[in-house]
């Protein structure tokens with residue numbers, strides 16, 4: 734990659750953690766600094782693998798959960814390598830803000846599928862597209878679920894027992910990967926402007942300041 738490489742920042746958290754609100758605020762903050770910013774998410778809504786995953790999540794399509802786990806990894810590799818994908822954007826010097834990445838694959842899918850196997854499916858993404866920062870918006874499962882239920886849409890993984898396990902999994906993964914990944918955990922139960930102030934201060938000093 735060229736010296737111009739941008740920065741790759743991922744937002745992680747339970748469904749209903751407020752990641753989307755934080756991404757939007759971060760986009761505005763970075764654009765106000767004159768930076769080029771690309772906002773994106775996984776699974777991808779405009780690509781065949783992501784569209785298939787959407788059908789799996791809404792349960793219009795039934796698959797073994799190993800198949801779903803591997804499709805998420807395939808969608809990620811497509812997201813990185815497609816024309817105007819994450820790698821192209823970084824090479825042009827953009828800040829890429831991505832809603833979910835391989836921590837979601839680990840935390841959600843290790844409930845049903847062997848974690849080592851999921852990690853092996855993501856090895857290439859770690860190699861060619863390791864984020865400069867994972868921001869984990871930490872919200873307990875009951876609060877996250879009540880926010881999602883208020884939206885009136887519940888998907889495959891959106892039930893309390895599962896989200897509690899996913900929440901525990903994020904804790905395990907953050908410990909496990911602390912040495913090899915840059916992770917910033919923020920308490921997502923506070924007001925969104927307080928949550929954002931913490932994210933903004935961290936990014937201004939640790940990512941832009943670099």
Ligand code: TYD
Nearest residue numbers: 748749775776805833834837838841842890
């Ligand atoms: P989605 O409806 O796109 O929105 P949100 O991110 O706001 O919750 O949810 C995607 C769902 O897919 C979510 O329940 C997490 C799950 N998921 C995985 O299980 N594995 C993955 O690799 C990714 C990216 C998401």
